[in-house]
Amino acid sequence: MAGAHESPEHCQKTSKRRIEARTALIVGLMLAALSLIGWLYLTQTSHLAVTGYYIQEIEQRKARLQEENAQLEAEIAALESASRLMARAKELGFQPPERVTYVVVANYPVNEEVSGATDDQKAAVVDSAVDTSPALVRWWRGLVAQFDAWLRAQP
């Protein structure tokens, strides 16, 4: 009944307001969405820029460290140079040997050329001759071999 009292102008106005409100809501939502997108874009761009400069800074630090590393390697090489080592050895009282005596050790494993062997076999001989074991193990093996040789030499 109450509607019966509403005039057509009033209904028209109400309907227009509703449309305006909806439009405003849509526009507001769109603005909010655009703002959000803008904010996200700016945040991401700013983050990327900061990251970029951070990378640049790290690259510069890396280059600096590489320079320092090269400098240290050069200093080590200069400290290990033959002329410096010779001078240092003389300072410490070292001098060239006056006499050298060679001793022939029976059954000493000599890395001899294997006649008729292929290149790979020769390489294998060379490889097997290089003992990469720790010093203590090598010393112990040597001792055992010496003992073995002594035993075999016994009548």
Place this chain on the structure above:
Amino acid sequence: MSVEVEEKHRWRLFLLSAVMIGFVLVLIGQLVRWQIVERERFLAMAAAEHQGARIVAPRRGTIVDRNGRPLAMNVVAYDVSAAPNLIADPYQAADRLWPVLNRPRDELISLLSQDVPYVPLARSVPMSVGATIGGWGLSGITVEPSPHRFYPEGSLAAHALGFVNAAGQGFYGVEGFYNDLLEGEEGVLHGEHDPWGEIIPIGESQWQPPREGRSLVLTLDRNIQFMVEQELAAAIERYQAQSGTVIVMDPNTGAILAMASYPTYNPNTYYQVEDERLFTDPAVGDHYEPGSVFKVITMAAALDAGIITPDTPFYDSGSIEVGGRVIQNWDRSGRGNVTMTDVLVFSLNTGAAHVSTSLGAERFYAYVRRFGFGLKTEVELAGEVPGVVRVPGDPEWHESDLGTNAFGQGLAVTPLQMITAVSAVANHGLLPRPYIVAQIIDQEQVISTRPYLQQAISPEVAKELTEMMVAVVERSAKLAAVPGYRIAGKTGTAQMPIPGGYDPNSTIASFVGFAPADEPRFIVLVKIVKPTVSPWGTEVAAPVFKRIAEQLFLMMNIPPDNVRQQAMVE
């Protein structure tokens, strides 16, 4: 009336349309120009606004010896310069700078007081000095980092290494020979740049990385090189000589173990050298008349051709005529009936000339060529010369040359050619190609040099000649002998040519020898220029060889012959 008005409006509309159409046509024309005709130019202009390129220099390859000891490496050094017109107080700036730059204070004040925009103060100062000066933040003083070649061993093997100049270009030695390989290729980073011109790391970019320079592993042994240089410098002083060269080589492969010349220089401070001739490596860049050492080649040729044996008799009257020229022995005396071994032992010019003339010019010079004389050895060192060998047919060749060439006169060889040729005698007649670069390392790839050998004489002849050279050391060049070892060698004393003849007061004393004679591990050439204490190779070069050989036996772990043979039997 209304018809007139309508007509007027129509005319105006027509005019307006025409103007509009004209405007549109101009616009279209400009668009065609921008988008089609000059598209590339405008694209480039637009790109230049926000795109940039940064050249990335490659790292120069390093050089190490056969055991991996660094001989040439890269560091960052600093160049210090000043803009004097921006310096308010030159005295104050000089007070701070002179102790660290190691330059006189007054000199700096003078430089900093000039009315010029740029003055270099110091180049290639160490990183610590550059950092100190940079930290002060002096107005008008600039400190700029620059790549710098560093030779940690100083002057060691300077001639073999060469040097790199401030622009990064290698000169002389392996630095010069392999400059293209060592320097690498530049890289480029294309990308968007910021307002300060720096490439934005996260922007769109194209990265073409630099190709780093290849590194070299040399055949040189740092320790042998050092020992040889010490001995050479001592010999120059002992015999009051002008200069000298020593080469140590593995005769079995041609690998150069040491190559030293004196006087020398420090490649770290190459710019302080006043006489540029000092940069030339005398081992490959200077030739000389070898003298009697060349008799080894004459004998090798005659033995290989089958016209003599070590015991072939020869009557030495003290002189012989070849091509109208009388050739005499070094002591102007004759030794009567001798053998070919005696010719070598007593270094008889007459005997050598007799052999070369018996051989004939064609065969003699064919053997000379076969041993590599008159040709570059192709060793990987800049500035190598081929030497001078005149052959029949050359306008300057004379018949008497056949006689004088037989004992090393009238031809010129480099020390490297000479030692390489004698290496063939030590190496079963196989002539090696000398080399100084054992490996070229290109990132993960390693290219190794394979020894190249060429048969110059038969193995039997090489063995016979070795015995003749052993007799030389045992019977005449006794100052080269090392007790316990059989050494094969030959001395040489060559007069130095001057315009119109030979200098009567100057000689080049030399010795070439290898050991152990039955199983050579090394060959050494000693060349001493203008010794004043004694002119003779026997008295000057042979003792130097002995000192070097004694140390090589230790360094290369070569026991005396009897110990070695005993070990082989057991």
